[in-house]
Amino acid sequence: MKYQSTRSLHTASDTEAVLQGIAPDGGLYIDPSIGAWPFDWKGCLEKDSFGMAEQILSALLPGFDDMRGLVEKAYRGKFDTDELTPLVSAGGLHYLELYHGPTSAFKDVALSMLPQLVTAAKKQIKDPTKTLILTATSGDTGKAALEGFHDVEGTKIVVFYPDGGVSPVQRAQMVSQKGANVSVCAVRGNFDDCQRGVKEAFAAIREQKLTEGRGVELSSANSINIGRLAPQVTYYFIAYAKLVKEGCISVGDAVDYCVPTGNFGDILAGYYAKLLGLPVGKLICASNSNNVLTDFLKTGVYDARRPFYRTTSPSMDILVSSNLERLLYLAYNGDTKAVAECMKDLSENGSYKVSDDALAYIQNSFKAGCAGEDEVSRTIEKVWKEDHYLIDPHTAVAVKVAAEYKTDAPVVVLSTASPYKFPAAVLGAIGGDLSGTEFDQMRRLSEVTGTAIPKNLAALDSAEELHKDIINREEILDYVISRFE
Ligand SMILES: *Cc1c(COP(=O)(O)O)cnc(C)c1O
DSSP, rough: EEESSSSOEEEEEEEHHHHHSSSSOOOOEEEETTTOOOOHHHHHHTTTTHEEEEHHHHHTTTOOHHHHHHHHHHTTSSSSSSSSSSSEEEEEEEEEEEOTTTTTTEEEEEEHHHHHHHHHHHHHHHHSSSEEEEEEEESHHHHHHHHHHHHTTTTTEEEEEEOSOOOHHHHHHHHOOOOOEEEEEEEEEOOHHHHHHHHHHHHHHHHHTTTTTTTTTEEEOOTSSHHHHHHHHHHHHHHHHHHHHSSSSSSSSOEEEEEEOSSSHHHHHHHHHHTTTTTTEEEEEEEEEOOOOHHHHHEEEEESSSSSOOOOGGOOOOOOOOHHHHHHHHHHHHHHHHHHHHHHHHHHEEEEEEOOOHHHHHHHTTTEEEHHHHHHHHHHHHHHHHHOOOOHHHHHHHHHHHHHOOSSSOEEEEBBBBBGGGGGHHHHHTTTOOOOOOOHHHHHHHHHHHOOOOOHEEEEGOOOOOOOOEEEEHHHHHHHTTOOO
């Protein structure tokens, strides 16, 4: 058994871990010996992006047959470059552009791969049921999941979003989604209502065994699934290989990575790259005003009892970063009791404190900082005016924090979204006129900067609205059941 829960000695094979997402005890699946087995990281750096993905995913998920075929299906022709994630240098920083996929945000890298892993896992264990993916979204995840799962054989996907609670661009992206196996539905209320409704539906279906005999099984596209984490490791290698190729570094030199962080998945993938041998220097965790991780990484106290701020980097507006649990497991050297204790404190009291040894382990690789809204806006303006490079608010948080930790090592900033996904914040920051709709702002941003609107976003303004359902939270369960057939 390759995988184990972070909270107990419960184990699962890698295919089971992908299909279950979360362990039955509420823990996250982790390979207890990650970092202890050999990995040819130097050989990996010599491959192209697809080859790197194949090698890394085969090592992390060895139970899957034909990983190359799955990688091809996930990525070939789906990204606007076969490099997948280009590295662009500007103003002394190296920007790893993770947003060249179908929805112009970094979640595409993982959510293109996950459906392939889910369907392959089902085939391998000869499970004939369909997988029904159920997701509540505050914006970005829903569309990336729809793009990943639409028309994938053996799957269906239902996405719920808060009515009036997502940006016009995000809504247009979702309601125009094509595919015979997709449903998109607005829920009256805010994101928390929507998410609670989906969790309740999940629980009711499990408890009452409502899927039995219906030929379908529920799953989620949540970022705690190991099938979402593993694909993200690849681009840390892609960036490093590019720096070698450009003569910036020699193989073996340390490179720091600065990551705009929410649920701690993206930055944890960087730590996995380090465990596989890649010479990762510091991993710099960048937060917005919701800076619970900054405090944790500096003090060892995780305290979620604090005000929640809505910011211009909404995908980082998170107070409970689920993927941190995997780092705790590693920091506690596999002591699942200690991890379970922390998680219990968090759910009962809203906070926990790690041991001095665990904190020292974490601080050996991680640094942290945060940026307020004014700083984000000024950073977008500065990078545009001085370096003539356009960044989105999430990336700007990372740029601001990277400056605090600049050493002699090159810094790669993970650029997680296209600036065109957040036209108001970006146009406002560079002093543009904000009148009109978000689509007007997009066009103006393009005119003012001479940069191109990504094709998928440009096409949205005139896209047909295919999904018009609006329901109350109490109706979510019936809605899901109606999608079983
Ligand atoms: C999801 C997201 C993040 C945060 O990534 P995590 O893996 O949750 O830490 C940052 N930026 C953008 C644009 C995102 O969509």
